[in-house]
Amino acid sequence: MKYLDLQRFKFSSLYKTHNSYSSNSKRARQSCANKTQNVLGTATLTKLLAAIATFFLVVLTHFHNLGNGDVAIAQKPPQLSETALPAAQVHPLPPFLLQWQDKTNSGDYFSGVKQTSVGYLVWSKFPVKVYLERPVELDSASFEGRKFQEWVKGVLQAVQEWKVYLPLEVVEKPEIADIRIGRSRPPLQASFNRETREFQIPRARSAQTRYEFYISQQGILSHRYNIQLSPDQVGNYIAAAARHELGHALGIWGHSPLETDALYFSQVRNPSPISPRDINTLKRVYQQPTRLGWSLSSPNL
Numbered sequence: 001m002k003y004l005d006l007q008r009f010k011f012s013s014l015y016k017t018h019n020s021y022s023s024n025s026k027r028a029r030q031s032c033a034n035k036t037q038n039v040l041g042t043a044t045l046t047k048l049l050a051a052i053a054t055f056f057l058v059v060l061t062h063f064h065n066l067g068n069g070d071v072a073i074a075q076k077p078p079q080l081s082e083t084a085l086p087a088a089q090v091h092p093l094p095p096f097l098l099q100w101q102d103k104t105n106s107g108d109y110f111s112g113v114k115q116t117s118v119g120y121l122v123w124s125k126f127p128v129k130v131y132l133e134r135p136v137e138l139d140s141a142s143f144e145g146r147k148f149q150e151w152v153k154g155v156l157q158a159v160q161e162w163k164v165y166l167p168l169e170v171v172e173k174p175e176i177a178d179i180r181i182g183r184s185r186p187p188l189q190a191s192f193n194r195e196t197r198e199f200q201i202p203r204a205r206s207a208q209t210r211y212e213f214y215i216s217q218q219g220i221l222s223h224r225y226n227i228q229l230s231p232d233q234v235g236n237y238i239a240a241a242a243r244h245e246l247g248h249a250l251g252i253w254g255h256s257p258l259e260t261d262a263l264y265f266s267q268v269r270n271p272s273p274i275s276p277r278d279i280n281t282l283k284r285v286y287q288q289p290t291r292l293g294w295s296l297s298s299p300n301l
């Protein structure tokens with residue numbers, strides 16, 4: 001299965017907080033975004049943005065099918081002019097990646113990693129904070145309770161595996177997390193078949209990873225992720241799906257063509273652990289310039 005853009009559409013939305021936005025109406029979103037653009041088109045753009053950043057987030061969205069039963073949703077950065085964004089620069093490599101040498105010379109799949117409108121999706125503030133959903137009322141004896149516990153265990157295993165390579169911290173509050181992992185079924189996205197002139201509902205997805213950009217209170221261009229992992233996964237497939245999606249969220253925004261990599265584009269019977277090729281790819285991503293993690297008020301403006 002080849003990954004490709006299933007559908008690509010743009011709309012603007014105005015976020016008041018992380019998890020609630022002003023309207024579900026496309027027209028209302030565009031109207032809000034236009035107003036915001038007009039306000040921002042002044043000489044005080046940068047200062048104004050830093051001040052309102054925690055309350056407003058203007059994003060453009062497109063959906064991108066990443067294969068593997070997962071779908072990634074990319075959201076474009078706040079609508080700043082090119083000159084208002086920080087210049088793309090390379091961050092220092094995190095310690096493990098700095099000393100990482102692949103003695104097997106197994107190569108990488110960096111060419112399959114996509115750049116975004118702000119460059120590569122590199123984390124520069126560590127540890128990266130990860131929140132995962134927990135059962136509210138845990139009845140560990142019930143079938144659902146045991147399934148939920150198994151899900152939590154699988155996700156935590158994947159976090160531990162990636163923690164070897166990049167500093168990660170599991171946090172208890174979703175509002176302070178950089179990566180939030182929820183236990184829910186990703187929504188189905190219908191596509192239109194031009195030949196049959198019918199809408200097609202795809203098979204259930206195992207996961208959905210979505211990122212968005214925002215400006216922090218310190219005026220730093222930042223990003224964060226929401227991962228939805230299906231409760232329908234069982235056994236080793238929970239950790240495998242979490243490992244794969246965390247790979248995306250840690251910067252590998254693409255897929256490997258080899259089944260022996262965790263970021264292989266399709267689900268397989270025996271999912272691969274994190275491979276040297278995964279880490280070689282991750283290291284190359286972290287050696288790339290990005291606008292993320294840099295201040296809007298830096299001298300590079």
Ligand SMILES: [Zn+2]
Pocket residue numbers: 066067068070244248254255265
């Ligand atoms: Zn994927």
